Amino acid sequence: MITAGPRLDFLVSLVPSCGTLCDVGTDHAYLPVMAISQGRVKKAIAGDIGEGPCEAAWKTVHSHHLEDVISVRLGSGLTVTRPGEANTVVIAGMGAGTMVEILDAAPEVLASPTLTTLILQPMNDSEKLRHWCERSGWGILREELVQEGNRIYEVLLLHKDPSFHYEGLTDLVGDDLVRRHHPLLGMFVRRLIAKYDRLLSSMEKSSKARQSEHYQTSVETKKRLEEILHGNDCQ
Structure with missing residues (x-):
């Protein structure tokens, strides 16, 4: 067994x-x-x-x-x-x-x-x-x-x-999970947001990093993750 x-x-x-x-x-x-x-x-x-x-x-x-x-x-x-x-x-x-x-x-x-x-x-x-x-x-x-x-x-x-x-809001989170309001979605998305918070906090220490395309796309990705979190009333 x-x-x-x-x-x-x-x-x-x-x-x-x-x-x-x-x-x-x-x-x-x-x-x-x-x-x-x-x-x-x-x-x-x-x-x-x-x-x-x-x-x-x-x-x-x-x-x-x-x-x-x-x-x-x-x-x-x-x-x-x-x-x-x-x-x-x-x-x-x-x-x-x-x-x-x-x-x-x-x-x-x-x-x-x-x-x-x-x-x-x-x-x-x-x-x-x-x-x-x-x-x-x-x-x-x-x-x-x-x-x-x-x-x-x-x-x-x-x-x-x-x-x-x-056609998902971000390719980091499955659109099927969002549509079905998966019970673990809130916890999962919050962890992704925390990851991007750490990344952006580190990049903000450098003016060169803040001006990079990577910084801008990371800011946008975090916004989309927050939209998923708030739009689905995730617990």
């Missing part, structure tokens, strides 16, 4: 019923084991670029007697799966920039008609994924926030949508 935290539990809950799941950066393979055990998927690929994580993943799979349905594979990104093999891909626990590199390196996998769902949980720079959607043929079906300890994680659920265009 795997004891998981809220983040992993939530990611597993998003996995749709399908034939094969591919978990990129699987580490201990907890996510695919949970998805199989809950009957969400029939088979899974647990991929990781590191030999250590793959060994840990194999031990987890073996201890749950799932060797026949979970394949542990050593490799970078989506090179661990073939086009047409996976129906759902999960990439979690890494920076959005790295995720974009992984996705861009696998156009044939992403173009496969059998692949219908991407579940992405970036550790930072989520705006890069929103920009990626606009040029990739994928669209944001849903965004979520999940709290574990003192940290709030962003989760993006994507499906194929060639016409997708992001």
Whole structure:
């Protein structure tokens, strides 16, 4: 029995019923084991670029007697799966920039008609994924926030949508979260505002920094975040 935290539990809950799941950066393979055990998927690929994580993943799979349905594979990104093999891909626990590199390196996998769902949980720079959607043929079906300890994680659920265009007030906060008045939105936005307060306070010590384009865009971004906070009556 795997004891998981809220983040992993939530990611597993998003996995749709399908034939094969591919978990990129699987580490201990907890996510695919949970998805199989809950009957969400029939088979899974647990991929990781590191030999250590793959060994840990194999031990987890073996201890749950799932060797026949979970394949542990050593490799970078989506090179661990073939086009047409996976129906759902999960990439979690890494920076959005790295995720974009992984996705861009696998156009044939992403173009496969059998692949219908991407579940992405970036550790930072989520705006890069929103920009990626606009040029990739994928669209944001849903965004979520999940709290574990003192940290709030962003989760993006994507499906194929060639016409997708992001229309949020700022690319730092998912428009879907704003529309649905997500219960964690207020806390999440306040933390972003505090981050920009610290940045602007530091830049204001230098006249050159105050005159920079970065300073001006940061001021504008903070204003937009405050609009979201006050416009949604966030608690």
